[in-house]
Amino acid sequence: MIWQNLIDKTLQPLDISNSISEVKSVFKTSTFNHLPVFKKGVFKGSINIDDLIDLDKDAPLSEFKYLIEVFYAEAHKTNLDLIHEFANHQTNMLPILDQDKNYIGVMKLEDVLDLFGESPFVANEGEVMILRKERTKFSFSEVAQLIETLNAKLSGMYVSYLSKDVVEITVKVEHQSINEILQTFRRYDYQIASEHPEDLFTEDLKEHSDYLNKYLDI
Structure with a gap:
């Protein structure tokens, strides 16, 4: 309507x-x-x-x-x-x-x-990510292309923060493995500003931090 x-x-x-x-x-x-x-x-x-x-x-x-x-x-x-x-x-x-x-x-x-609320961005099932990158290096077409190469479905995206140096976008995708998408964006120098339980990169950082803390306590 x-x-x-x-x-x-x-x-x-x-x-x-x-x-x-x-x-x-x-x-x-x-x-x-x-x-x-x-x-x-x-x-x-x-x-x-x-x-x-x-x-x-x-x-x-x-x-x-x-x-x-x-x-x-x-x-x-x-x-x-x-x-x-x-x-x-x-x-x-x-x-x-x-x-x-x-x-x-x-x-x-x-x-x-x-x-x-009836729009696909809100109504469709999917994972919401917040991506951050230098403004001069950011491209909407690149974001869409990376998502499509992983056979994920893009429900929508919009600029949620903008400064002279940095752009932050909110993206919603449908995909079985959000971790694969997150790692792909990191390889293209995007920072992940949102938290995801399936994010193995975050889990690896935590494990390394725990290991370092144990080593320092010896």
Whole structure:
């Protein structure tokens, strides 16, 4: 299912002429921490429930325009674009506009996360690895090629950390021997930032460390 099919068009709108008391009443009927605000039917932004606490309940919202945050997503964006907007604005409600900036409805954070959870990266069985390498030496195509040469199935990968010098990616694969994959990546100068019980390299290091400690204790 595409996320556009889940746009909620039933949310009760707030008008900038509403009193703070009226705005709070609308919040009580929803589970959102933001609600969209309109002026004569035109979308103006969203108001956060936490910003209403100390305001005069009889004053109109228009007296507090500086509290209205302008954020939204356009209907042609992807699931990941939406998640980025949710995170940036710490909201569980995202206004959706068309290409002409006309208001369509809102997306709920829970619906977008549910869709993301249905993606192969999350839903498929497999092992998740975190690989780290120098940024100038990193290549997505190399990662995919190494996985394919081992007859493993790649469910997805994304950049989970990025700095000037280092890139870290999270990869999910389906393969019977994760140890074989880990050793292959090490041979190509990738560091393994995740822990895996099947990782014989880690087990070997532990055995050597234990042996060294015993030797030093003699």
